[in-house]
Amino acid sequence: MTGTLPIKISFSLPDGWQAAPPDEVGAPDVAFVALHPASIDGGFTANITVSGKMRNDGATMSQIADESVPRMEQAGAVRIVKKSDVGTPDIPGLTDSPGVVQNLVLSTTLRGEPVELCQSQVYLGMEDVKNPAQRAVIELVLTAKPNQLDHVVGDFQTFLRTVRPADKPPA
DSSP states (O other): OOOOOSSOEEOOOOTTOEEEOGGGGTOTTOSEEEEOGGGOBTTBOOEEEEEEEEEOSOOOHHHHHHTHHHHHHTTSEEEEEEEEEESSSSSOOSSSSOEEEEEEEEEEEETTEEEEEEEEEEEEEEEETTEEEEEEEEEEEEEEOHHHHHHHHHHHHHHHHHOEETTSOOO
16 A cells, blocks of 8 residues: 655655656555656666655654665665755755755566666655654655766755645745
8 A cells, every 4th residue: 555644744855757657556555656667677677756744753854764774684784875854054954944865785686687776865854843753754755876976976866855845935
């Protein structure tokens, strides 16, 4: 069953990306999937996924990002390449809320063949103004093979710049 988001967000896909039903592309727990058909390589298509959930714990955005590593390790070895906070004066965020960008490499198998996949994960936290103990955490992820990454990472950055709460107009 396709996942749902805890809040409504809006975004625009860059040219060359197509929405796909999460259940049909093997991503049943996410709310949205976009594929980049021109990037297909060895049976793998670069993709963007969007998921999220409500949190009422005290975990930092960095700790929430850390939670993805054990999940990914179920599929193979994971290496964190880079992790940065966003939404600070030095690194402005996508929204008015702080977040984390984490880049990883997953060594796994695809159709029985070894493959390395790169992920750029962006975690955004949006507090409930009526109940600051509650917050929505949105996870936006680009997954690509290393040789696809240069062709799609700019599109992912363009996509990220369009993400906002559904009731907030573009800047």
